[in-house]
Amino acid sequence: MSEIRFTKDHEWIAVDGDTGVVGITDYAQHALGDIVFIELPEIGRQVSKGGEAAVVESVKAASEVYAPVDGDVIAVNNELAEEPARVNADAEGAGWFFKIKIVTPAQLAELMDKAAYQTYLEGLA
């Protein structure tokens, strides 16, 4: 059973052992609107916490997606190339972006759990 943590930039990471699946939150996809293109990192790339890892483009604009923690990219969701709208339909499921091998697990404690993220979103409203 994986544990999901959230960033203030609206990424999520589902942690299972030493790997993590990363995507953007439902709040983020809603704020972006119709997503038309996603640039994913290359497999093998090292990403660092808070650093740019992917780019998501809505009709209006391009936005950066940051790595929630340090890690090495071990898989990407290639289906998003053909169907970027999956992110709008299921941001926290089928619309995942990439999978990393977590390098610095201690950084996970700095992220929010579901309840803390909900409270954070309420503060933004």
Place this chain on the structure above:
Amino acid sequence: MSDPNEPLAITPLNALHRELGGKLVPFAGYEMPVQYPAGILKEHTHTRTKAGLFDVSHMGQVRLRGTGVAAALEALVPGDIQGVALERIRYTLLLNAKGGILDDLMVTNAGDHLFLVINAGCKHTDIAHLRRELPAGITVEYLDDRALLALQGPAAAAVLARFIPSAAKMPFMSYAETKFLGLSVLVTRSGYTGEDGYEISVANTEADELARLLLAEPEVDPVGLGARDSLRLEAGLCLYGHEIDETTTPVEANLAWTLGKRRRAEGGFPGYDIIKEQLDKGVSRRRVGIRPDGKAPARDGTQIVDSNGRVIGVITSGGFGPTVNGPVAMGYVETAFAAPGTPLTLLVRGKAHPARISELPFVKQNYFRG
């Protein structure tokens, strides 16, 4: 440009936008809907297949009156304004002394006056410019008591004809002062989406009622500024501050078609010497359409390079074209690279993306041709 610290102005449809769930954003000093809950893709497609209703009340509406008003305006624009027939419209440009573009605008011959529609972001400087430059006998009346709605799309004519039967037969780029049920309206068969449609000017106090009547028609959905932008980009139409500004001339912007034949020969508009020379000898850069080969959109400001990596131009508008179902852009390139089909490279986030010069528009224009 608007001051970010100034409170935003609102249009008479602000309450309606909120009621419809519009996502309101600052634009040209106004709080405007960028989209409604349907989203930009659906709103765009709805406009191309049925009819979209847009609030464009932030744009400036101006009435010019006085003896010889058409000739007087010709001193500021390169269009043949004296040649505009009664109740017809011309697209033209306010120019500076270097032939640079201060704004693009629609000018209607409304009989005893000229009716102008100018861009929101330029309207206050345009009006000051008109008041300063036009002779004393010409009055410049800013119609800030009027709202402007655009009804655009292939079903627009059938919808509007239910309220104004004569609207269906109005020629493209014509004007009528008429009644919409009991409301006094100024209707033009025009728009900025590449589709058939109308712009309807109505008193601020009656705009909400008019908008609700149109939205009650089954073909009509509200459409925000996001789709307005993707529609005009696919239609190859210039956006002030992007494709055109004070540093671009009509010839560079591929708007030489707006230069009236008589005006080209006679001159008498700002920057004539420069523009005449450009017409005769050519220009070093041109506005073009660009299609990236891949799927990544190239946004405003993206550098364009040749096969040796030399910078040959820049993207001025770019994004995803929902009807094209791929990325589309416009920009400027050196004239040697401006022919359709010419390969280019776009530097998107530092990475080279292949692209080609494309014909404009990207989507066939569906204007009413009678």
